[in-house]
Amino acid sequence: MRVVLAEDEALLRHGLELLLERAGFTVAATAADGPDLVRKARAHRPDLVITDIRMPPGHTDEGLRAARAIRAEHLDGMAVLLLSHHVQITYALELLEPSRGGLGYLLKQRVADVERFTQDLKRICAGGIVIDRTVAEVLATASDRSDDPVHRLTARQRDVLMLVAEGRSNAAIAQRLSITEKSVVAHVSRIYDELALPAHAEDHRRVLAVIRYLSARPERSGGGTTPPETR
Amino acid sequence: MPPGRPLDLALLELLLTGLVLAGAEIGLLIDGPLRPIGLLLLFPLVGTIYLATGLLAWRRRPANRVGALLVFGALTYFGAGLANTGSSALIAAGQIVASLPIVIVLHLLLAFPSGRLRTTLARCLTGFGYAIALLLQAPQYLFTESPPPYAPLAVRSDPHLAHLAYLAQTWSGAALVLAIVLVLGRRLRAVPPRSRRLLGPLYAYGIVAILFLPVSAHLFPQPGADTTLLTLQLAALAGAPLVFVPSILLGEFARTAEIEQLGSWLSAERPGAGGLNQALAEALGDRSVQLALWSPGHSGYVDGAGQAVELPGLGARRAAVEIESGGLRLAAIVYDATLIAEPELVRAAGQVVAIALERELLSTELTRSEAALDLARGQVAEAVDRTRRRIGQDLHDGLQSRLVLLALQAGLLGHDELRRGLDTAIDELRALAEGSIPSLLAERGLCSAVDDLVRRLPLPVRLEIDDELPPLAPAVESTAYFVISEAVTNAVKHAGARELRLRISSLGGSLLLEVGDDGIGGSAAPPGAGIRGMTERVELIGGQVRIDSAAGTGTRFVAELPCA
Numbered sequence: 001m002r003v004v005l006a007e008d009e010a011l012l013r014h015g016l017e018l019l020l021e022r023a024g025f026t027v028a029a030t031a032a033d034g035p036d037l038v039r040k041a042r043a044h045r046p047d048l049v050i051t052d053i054r055m056p057p058g059h060t061d062e063g064l065r066a067a068r069a070i071r072a073e074h075l076d077g078m079a080v081l082l083l084s085h086h087v088q089i090t091y092a093l094e095l096l097e098p099s100r101g102g103l104g105y106l107l108k109q110r111v112a113d114v115e116r117f118t119q120d121l122k123r124i125c126a127g128g129i130v131i132d133r134t135v136a137e138v139l140a141t142a143s144d145r146s147d148d149p150v151h152r153l154t155a156r157q158r159d160v161l162m163l164v165a166e167g168r169s170n171a172a173i174a175q176r177l178s179i180t181e182k183s184v185v186a187h188v189s190r191i192y193d194e195l196a197l198p199a200h201a202e203d204h205r206r207v208l209a210v211i212r213y214l215s216a217r218p219e220r221s222g223g224g225t226t227p228p229e230t231r
Numbered sequence: 232m233p234p235g236r237p238l239d240l241a242l243l244e245l246l247l248t249g250l251v252l253a254g255a256e257i258g259l260l261i262d263g264p265l266r267p268i269g270l271l272l273l274f275p276l277v278g279t280i281y282l283a284t285g286l287l288a289w290r291r292r293p294a295n296r297v298g299a300l301l302v303f304g305a306l307t308y309f310g311a312g313l314a315n316t317g318s319s320a321l322i323a324a325g326q327i328v329a330s331l332p333i334v335i336v337l338h339l340l341l342a343f344p345s346g347r348l349r350t351t352l353a354r355c356l357t358g359f360g361y362a363i364a365l366l367l368q369a370p371q372y373l374f375t376e377s378p379p380p381y382a383p384l385a386v387r388s389d390p391h392l393a394h395l396a397y398l399a400q401t402w403s404g405a406a407l408v409l410a411i412v413l414v415l416g417r418r419l420r421a422v423p424p425r426s427r428r429l430l431g432p433l434y435a436y437g438i439v440a441i442l443f444l445p446v447s448a449h450l451f452p453q454p455g456a457d458t459t460l461l462t463l464q465l466a467a468l469a470g471a472p473l474v475f476v477p478s479i480l481l482g483e484f485a486r487t488a489e490i491e492q493l494g495s496w497l498s499a500e501r502p503g504a505g506g507l508n509q510a511l512a513e514a515l516g517d518r519s520v521q522l523a524l525w526s527p528g529h530s531g532y533v534d535g536a537g538q539a540v541e542l543p544g545l546g547a548r549r550a551a552v553e554i555e556s557g558g559l560r561l562a563a564i565v566y567d568a569t570l571i572a573e574p575e576l577v578r579a580a581g582q583v584v585a586i587a588l589e590r591e592l593l594s595t596e597l598t599r600s601e602a603a604l605d606l607a608r609g610q611v612a613e614a615v616d617r618t619r620r621r622i623g624q625d626l627h628d629g630l631q632s633r634l635v636l637l638a639l640q641a642g643l644l645g646h647d648e649l650r651r652g653l654d655t656a657i658d659e660l661r662a663l664a665e666g667s668i669p670s671l672l673a674e675r676g677l678c679s680a681v682d683d684l685v686r687r688l689p690l691p692v693r694l695e696i697d698d699e700l701p702p703l704a705p706a707v708e709s710t711a712y713f714v715i716s717e718a719v720t721n722a723v724k725h726a727g728a729r730e731l732r733l734r735i736s737s738l739g740g741s742l743l744l745e746v747g748d749d750g751i752g753g754s755a756a757p758p759g760a761g762i763r764g765m766t767e768r769v770e771l772i773g774g775q776v777r778i779d780s781a782a783g784t785g786t787r788f789v790a791e792l793p794c795a
Contacts, residue, residue, distance in 0.1 A: 009628070009632045009636075011632075011636050012632055012635060012636050012639070015636050015639045015640065015643075016639070018643065019639065019642075019643060022643070054627070054670075054674070059624065060673070060674040060675075061674050061675070085627045085631050085632075085635075085661060085664070085670070086661060086665065086670045086671075088670070088671050088683060089683060089686055090671065090675070090679055090682065090683055108631075108632075108635045109634075109635050109638055109653075109654055109657045109658075111635070111638075111639050111642070112635065112638035112639045112641060112642035112650050112653065112654065113642060113650065113654075114639075114642040114643060138686070138687050
C-alpha cells in the first residue's frame with residue numbers, strides 16, 4: 001500500500017512515517033502544505049492520501065480542500081484520510097459529497113492507538129468509511145432533540161445508529177445491545193429505509209446513515225443550504 | 232450699560248420735562264400776537280417728535296448717541312419756537328438759537344449711525360456748522376430792522392449789515408452742506424454694499440431735507456413769507472428722526488445693545504462656533520462681525536474654517552476686541568468700527584460669548600477624548616481577539632501536536648497506560664483551545680460556527696440567517712459567536728426551554744443577534760457570570776445587549792454589534 005502523507009509539523013510527520021512503515025505501508029512522498037499535496041498525489045497516484053486539515057499557507061482547511069480536489073479528479077481507488085485536532089460535522093459532510101473510494105476523518109490523537117489506527121487505515125484502503133467517534137458523541141447529545149425529521153427512528157434504532165457511528169460491526173452491536181445479529185441487521189436496514197439512503201456499499205451506507213442523521217436539520221430559513229462565507 | 236430702571240426713570244423725567252416745555256410754548260404762542268397759529272405750533276410739535284423718537288432710541292440703544300442728539304435737537308426746536316412768542320426775553324432766546332435745528336440734521340448725518348463723530352474732519356465740520364448757526368446769526372438779530380418786540384437784542388437798525396450776515400450764513404452753510412455731501416459720499420463708497428443700500432437713502436434724505444431750506448433765517452416767519460413753503464421745510468426736518476431712528480432700532484447695522492438677549496439665548500442654545508458668530512453679529516448689529524478663535528497651536532487667530540485671521544491695527548475702519556477668560560486668550564471679535572462706536576460694548580458681548588466658547592471648547596475636548604476612548608476600546612477588543620486566536624492556534628500547533636507526538640511514541644513503544652493518559656490530556660487541551668476560539672469560527676467564520684453549534688444542541692432550534700450580512704471584523708465575529716453561545720447555553724441549562732429561536736441579521740450598519748426561548752423566563756435565572764461576561768464583551772466592541780425575561784414568556788436576548 002503506497003501512501004502520500006501531508007503534515008506540516010515535521011516531528012509528527014516523521015512519527016507518522018515511522019508508524020506507517022512499521023504497519024507495512026510504503027510512504028511514497030510527504031508534503032507540508034495543500035498545493036504540495038495535490039501535486040504529489042497526482043505524481044505518485046498512491047492508494048491512500050493521509051493529510052492534516054489545517055496546513056500552510058492559510059492554516060485553515062487547506063488539507064480538506066486538497067482532499068476534495070484529489071477526489072474530484074476521478075482518481076479512482078485513491079482513499080483519503082483526514083486528520084485534525086478537531087472533528088467538524090460540516091467537514092465530514094463536505095468530504096462525503098463525492099462519496100467514492102475509501103474515506104476517513106479522525107482526530108490526530110487516534111494515531112497513537114497504533115493497533116486500532118492500523119485497522120482503520122486498512123478499512124479505508126479497502127474502500128470503507130471511518131468517521132471519528134466524537135461524531136457519535138455529538139449524535140448522543142443531539143439524539144435528545146425531538147424535532148428531527150428522522151425522529152421516526154425508534155429509541156432502539158437510534159441506539160443501533162449510534163453504535164454504527166462508532167464504527168462497530170453488526171456482531172459487536174448485537175453483543176453490546178444483547179440482541180441477535182439478525183435483529184441488528186433488521187434495525188439497520190429499517191434505518192436505511194427511514195433515511196432514504198440509496199443502494200450503496202454496505203460500509204458506505206452505514207456511515208452515510210450517521211451523517212444523514214446528523215445533517216438532517218431542523219427548519220432553517222434564510223441563508224439557504226450553504227451558510228454565507230464571512231471574513 | 233444695559234438698559235435698567237435708573238435709565239428708564241431719567242428718560243421719563245426728560246420726557247415729562249420736554250412735554251411741559253412744549254405745552255408751555257404752545258400756551259405762549261396761542262397767547263402771542265403772531266399768526267397763523269398752525270404754522271407757529273409746528274415748532275413745538277416737531278420738537279416733540281424729536282423728543283419722542285430721541286428718548287425711544289436712547290432707551291432701546293443706550294450706547295448709541297443718536298438718542299441724546301435728537302433730544303438736544305428737540306430743545307433747539309423748542310428754543311427756536313420761542314422767537315414767535317410775545318415776550319421779548321423769550322424772543323431774544325429764540326432768535327439766538329434760531330438756526331440750530333438745521334445743524335442738528337447735519338450733525339445727525341455726520342454722526343450716524345453710532346451718534347458719535349469719529350473723525351477729526353467730521354468734528355470740524357460739525358463745529359463749523361454750529362459756528363455758522365450761532366455766530367453768523369448774531370448780526371441778524373443785533374442789527375434787525377424788525378419792530379418791537381421782535382428786536383429785543385438790537386443795538387441799532389442796519390438792514391444792510393444784517394442782510395450781509397444772512398448771505399454769509401447762507402453761502403457758508405451751502406459750502407458746509409457740499410463738504411458734508413462729499414464726506415458722506417466717501418463713507419458710502421467704503422462700506423459694504425449691503426450697508427450702502429441702507430445708508431444711501433438716509434444720507435440722501437438728510438441732504439435733501441437741508442437743501443430744501445432756503446438756509447437759516449428763512450425759518451423766521453416774517454410777514455409775507457410763504458407759509459406753505461415753510462410748512463414743507465419743517466415737515467422735511469421733522470421727518471429726519473422718523474427716518475433715522477427706526478433704522479437704529481430695526482436696521483441690521485446699528486443694533487448695539489443686545490447683550491442680555493445674547494446671554495439668555497446662549498444659555499438655552501448650543502450654537503457652535505458658526506452659530507455663535509451669527510448671534511454675535513445680530514446682537515452687535517454688524518453683519519461683518521467675525522469671531523476669530525485663538526489657536527494655541529498656531530499662536531494666532533483662526534476663523535471657523537481654520538484660516539488664519541489677522542487682527543486689524545489701530546485707526547483702521549475695522550477694529551478688534553480680544554476675549555480672555557481666566558487669563559487665557561480665547562478669541563477675538565473683529566467688527567466694523569464705523570458701525571459700532573463702543574469697543575466696551577463689543578467687549579461686554581465678548582464676555583458673554585466667552586462663556587459659550589469655553590463650554591464649546593470643553594465639549595470639543597470631551598468629544599475628542601470620547602473618540603479616543605472608543606478607539607482605544609476598539610483596539611483592546613481587536614488585541615484581545617488576536618490573542619485568543621493566536622492562543623487557539625498555538626495550542627493546536629504547539630502543545631497539542633507535541634502531546635499527539637508523545638502519545639504516538641507511547642503507542643509505538645506499547646506504553647498503553649501512558650498513551651491513554653496523554654489521550655485524556657489532549658481531549659482537555661482541545662476543549663481549552665475550542666473555548667479560546669472555536670476552530671470552525673477561525674476557519675469558516677460565524678455562520679458555519681453557529682450552524683455547528685446548533686447541530687450539537689440537545690433541543691430543536693429555529694435558525695434564521697440573513698443572506699446579506701455585512702463583512703465582519705474578526706473581533707465582531709468572535710463576540711457574536713460568544714454571545715450566541717452564552718445565550719444558548721443559558722437557555723439550555725437554566726431556562727428549561729423546549730425550543731430555541733436564533734436569528735442573525737443586519738440592521739443598518741449593525742449585526743443583530745436574537746436568541747429567544749420558550750423557557751420559564753422571569754427572574755428564575757438571575758444573570759450569572761456568563762451573562763455578565765457576554766455583556767462586557769459586547770460593550771467592549773461598542774455594542775449593546777438587551778435581555779427581556781418576563782415570567783412565563785421565556786427569555787429573549789438581543790445583541791446589536793457595530794460592524795463598521
